[in-house]
Amino acid sequence: MAARAHDRRAARSRRRLRFPPLLRRSAQLTVLTGFALAQPLFDILGRNATFFVARRSTGLEIVLLALALTFLPTLVLILAELGAGLVSPRLAHGLHLFFIGALVMLVALQALKKLGLLSGSTPLLVVSALLGAVALLLYAEARAVHTFLAVLSPAPLLFLALFLGTSDVSKLISQQEEQVRTVKTGSQTPVVVVIFDEFSTIALMNEKQQIDRERYPNFAALAQGAIWYRSATGVHTHSESAVPAILTGQLPEKGLLPTFADHPNNIFTLFGGDHRLHVFESLTRLCPRSLCRKSTGAPQASSAVQGGTKSLVSDVSVVYLHLLLPRGLEHRVAPIGEAWGNFRGLRQKSASTSGGLECARGLCDFIRALRRDSGPSLYLVHTLLPHVPWTYLPSGKRYTGRVREIPGAEEIWRRDYWLTVQAYQRYLLQLAYTDRELGLVLDRLRSEGLYDRTVVVVTADHGLSFRSGEPRRHATRGNLVDVAFVPLFVKLPGQKQGQVVDGYARTIDILPTIARAAHTRIPWRVDGRPLRPSLAPDGQVSLVDKDGKPVSVPLSTLLTERRAALARQIAVFGTGSRERLYRIGPYRRLLGKRVLGLAAEPTDLRVEIDQAQLLNTVDLRSEIIPAYVTGRIQGGSGQGENLAVALNGTIVATTRTYDDSGEERFAALVPERMLHTGSNPVDLFGVSGTNERPVLQRLRASSSTLVILKRDGREVIETDEGAGLGIVSGALSGKVHAVTPGESVILGGWAADLDGQQAADSVAVFLDGRSVLVLPVYLRQQTIEDRYGIQKTGFRAELPKRLLPAWGQGYRLRILALRGDVASELRYEGGYLRSGRPR
Numbered sequence: 001m002a003a004r005a006h007d008r009r010a011a012r013s014r015r016r017l018r019f020p021p022l023l024r025r026s027a028q029l030t031v032l033t034g035f036a037l038a039q040p041l042f043d044i045l046g047r048n049a050t051f052f053v054a055r056r057s058t059g060l061e062i063v064l065l066a067l068a069l070t071f072l073p074t075l076v077l078i079l080a081e082l083g084a085g086l087v088s089p090r091l092a093h094g095l096h097l098f099f100i101g102a103l104v105m106l107v108a109l110q111a112l113k114k115l116g117l118l119s120g121s122t123p124l125l126v127v128s129a130l131l132g133a134v135a136l137l138l139y140a141e142a143r144a145v146h147t148f149l150a151v152l153s154p155a156p157l158l159f160l161a162l163f164l165g166t167s168d169v170s171k172l173i174s175q176q177e178e179q180v181r182t183v184k185t186g187s188q189t190p191v192v193v194v195i196f197d198e199f200s201t202i203a204l205m206n207e208k209q210q211i212d213r214e215r216y217p218n219f220a221a222l223a224q225g226a227i228w229y230r231s232a233t234g235v236h237t238h239s240e241s242a243v244p245a246i247l248t249g250q251l252p253e254k255g256l257l258p259t260f261a262d263h264p265n266n267i268f269t270l271f272g273g274d275h276r277l278h279v280f281e282s283l284t285r286l287c288p289r290s291l292c293r294k295s296t297g298a299p300q301a302s303s304a305v306q307g308g309t310k311s312l313v314s315d316v317s318v319v320y321l322h323l324l325l326p327r328g329l330e331h332r333v334a335p336i337g338e339a340w341g342n343f344r345g346l347r348q349k350s351a352s353t354s355g356g357l358e359c360a361r362g363l364c365d366f367i368r369a370l371r372r373d374s375g376p377s378l379y380l381v382h383t384l385l386p387h388v389p390w391t392y393l394p395s396g397k398r399y400t401g402r403v404r405e406i407p408g409a410e411e412i413w414r415r416d417y418w419l420t421v422q423a424y425q426r427y428l429l430q431l432a433y434t435d436r437e438l439g440l441v442l443d444r445l446r447s448e449g450l451y452d453r454t455v456v457v458v459t460a461d462h463g464l465s466f467r468s469g470e471p472r473r474h475a476t477r478g479n480l481v482d483v484a485f486v487p488l489f490v491k492l493p494g495q496k497q498g499q500v501v502d503g504y505a506r507t508i509d510i511l512p513t514i515a516r517a518a519h520t521r522i523p524w525r526v527d528g529r530p531l532r533p534s535l536a537p538d539g540q541v542s543l544v545d546k547d548g549k550p551v552s553v554p555l556s557t558l559l560t561e562r563r564a565a566l567a568r569q570i571a572v573f574g575t576g577s578r579e580r581l582y583r584i585g586p587y588r589r590l591l592g593k594r595v596l597g598l599a600a601e602p603t604d605l606r607v608e609i610d611q612a613q614l615l616n617t618v619d620l621r622s623e624i625i626p627a628y629v630t631g632r633i634q635g636g637s638g639q640g641e642n643l644a645v646a647l648n649g650t651i652v653a654t655t656r657t658y659d660d661s662g663e664e665r666f667a668a669l670v671p672e673r674m675l676h677t678g679s680n681p682v683d684l685f686g687v688s689g690t691n692e693r694p695v696l697q698r699l700r701a702s703s704s705t706l707v708i709l710k711r712d713g714r715e716v717i718e719t720d721e722g723a724g725l726g727i728v729s730g731a732l733s734g735k736v737h738a739v740t741p742g743e744s745v746i747l748g749g750w751a752a753d754l755d756g757q758q759a760a761d762s763v764a765v766f767l768d769g770r771s772v773l774v775l776p777v778y779l780r781q782q783t784i785e786d787r788y789g790i791q792k793t794g795f796r797a798e799l800p801k802r803l804l805p806a807w808g809q810g811y812r813l814r815i816l817a818l819r820g821d822v823a824s825e826l827r828y829e830g831g832y833l834r835s836g837r838p839r
Contacts, residue, residue, distance in 0.1 A: 032103035034156030046167030105132030182273035200463030218439035232488035242461035249526030394432035503535025585654035622800030751817030
């Protein structure tokens with residue numbers, strides 16, 4: 001009888017899992033995943049079609065992504081329920097209830113964050129969890145909830161239809177490339193256009209509002225033989241609108257995408273009839289494929305954001321985490337910025353991979369394309385320089401560390417003056433590198449015999465601002481002077497003498513100016529007009545704010561404000577030598593002083609320097625160097641400690657700490673010339689007192705040197721302080737992968753204690769039993785979080801390839817995860833490492 005009862009229960013259980021109940025549960029999960037996942041992403045991506053334009057996504061790729069967001073989560077969840085049902089119907093039912101509560105929590109979390117009803121991460125998470133629990137109880141007890149979900153069942157299909165059919169993205173799916181109508185101009189004049197990105201004119205100037213020749217020699221050299229329209233302004237603060245305005249001569253119109261279909265009349269169709277086109281667009285698609293392929297013999301240059309399914313899924317997941325997480329936790333995710341993709345930064349192309357040219361961000365391919373052709377050519381590049389991320393030094397080397405983070409840069413700059421100064425410093429150093437890249441372009445033009453007979457235009461799409469309490473990019477009345485002015489240089493064929501022209505000039509005037517210089521007539525209406533040596537002294541400068549409302553000011557007013565902004569810049573960074581860019585911060589009189597000559601008091605403060613081992617193994621031949629010193633302070637007041645950073649016994653930087661979600665952190669850029677090959681000891685000092693009589697306190701450094709030894713027949717890891725960690729196989733899990741772009745190695749992966757449901761503390765790279773690098777484990781790994789429920793299990797670092805041995809040299813390289821008093825070796829997945837040994 002018991003067996004028959006068991007069979008009847010099993011039969012009922014099987015019936016519950018048959019089609020009608022399964023269909024009902026699937027519909028419920030589809031509704032909730034639609035509200036929790038698909039709809040928020042459809043909303044933001046539908047309003048930012050440039051996300052797909054920049055990565056050259058096809059209509060089919062967009063449709064497949066939309067279908068996956070709508071139905072794939074439900075498929076995964078329902079398969080999990082079916083699997084649980086094979087074990088126990090009760091388990092399957094419980095898992096379904098868990099999914100319902102978790103999805104409602106996700107919906108509530110996003111709604112509460114958007115409404116701004118609660119402040120702080122903990123209240124948001126707690127209230128969202130409570131709402132999820134309440135929804136779960138109602139679902140379990142009230143049949144009306146099931147009816148409500150049934151009524152909502154068409155919603156996901158509606159979200160999908162709206163995204164594919166009515167959003168801005170729908171134009172990418174439906175638009176067909178129109179017939180290309182080129183113009184036969186008869187012009188034989190070569191044209192070169194270089195468009196930089198996020199570049200404010202003020203940054204180039206000295207106290208006389210001339211180009212700072214010592215700091216930016218190549219821009220100064222260009223100005224010597226070109227017309228510098230010193231008061232030129234952009235017409236939009238976002239590249240997807242600003243760049244098409246440059247290329248069409250027309251003011252931006254709301255709703256237009258940066259594609260050829262929406263801008264059929266542009267510089268490429270103007271010159272494509274009789275010029276060879278060498279085009280390198282970063283975020284736009286204005287050059288029609290057929291025309292660029294016909295002219296260059298190959299598809300137009302790939303975008304700055306690489307495509308592919310893996311990168312698309314990765315970037316979409318980062319966007320979703322920013323939508324989901326409370327603002328206090330968003331810093332744990334790779335920043336989005338305005339890069340449109342590659343948010344996790346795992347696909348960096350090294351400068352030295354480009355045939356010996358020391359250049360980056362699309363300029364290498366462009367420079368190689370500059371050559372004397374049999375006929376006239378148009379060369380155009382939009383390069384993401386000096387745009388974020390700021391990682392380059394004037395020499396062309398890159399600095400490592402937490403470079404993708406910009407402390408204080410949120411929707412608007414945090415009201416912390418020091419953080420904006422440090423960000424401005426990083427920007428100006430990258431601008432000096434941008435000057436170096438411009439020199440490579442000019443040298444190539446001269447060596448190919450193109451410079452004298454070519455129209456050369458160098459400009460930028462928009463500026464940027466470093467003002468506390470103001471946005472970096474969006475125009476406001478407070479920052480318009482920073483974001484409006486852009487560099488504009490026009491060198492005419494045969495021009496030998498430079499000229500500075502002040503007056504009303506806009507970037508929409510560039511195409512008409514090029515056409516006139518090339519003796520070409522534009523056969524369509526343009527809003528710009530050819531620039532001349534004599535311009536109207538005043539005019540209305542107008543940019544739209546983030547809500548699309550115009551912010552308008554007379555040029556004469558902005559010029560007065562520009563003088564004040566320039567004075568502030570010079571007060572902080574001076575003029576002339578680039579070394580002056582490093583002499584910022586509190587207690588600047590300490591810079592250059594030897595530590596041995598200074599008295600330092602003891603203190604209980606401790607400092608932990610990020611990736612400190614890189615400073616012990618510097619290779620100046622490498623393209624990457626550890627010039628960006630960051631870390632955290634333990635035991636401080638949290639109110640902004642003044643610090644002095646000493647490198648090799650000399651104070652090379654002063655800085656202030658800042659709050660980073662409860663951690664007291666610091667950052668400082670040290671001059672490249674102060675580093676030398678080999679070990680570079682770093683000391684940190686707290687500083688108080690007056691500038692004339694500073695009081696120093698030496699911070700105690702947390703030990704980070706680890707050694708693998710054998711003790712009592714087993715391996716252990718010892719620190720300099722004698723603490724021991726046992727190496728236990730399988731105690732910690734994880735994997736590490738590596739890529740080798742150019743002369744660097746990028747290590748990444750995850751590490752965690754799966755049984756204890758905790759992320760690893762750190763990951764250590766050992767060479768012949770001694771640590772060469774210890775990495776913090778602090779990055780989000782969504783796959784691991786979804787699978788195991790453990791947060792922040794990821795790590796990532798970039799180091800010079802020369803610091804790791806080549807295959808066959810007999811060294812032993814190991815990577816271990818550390819947590820508490822145990823360590824375990826990680827699993828290797830391809831790349832530079834294989835089977836625990838160099839490849």
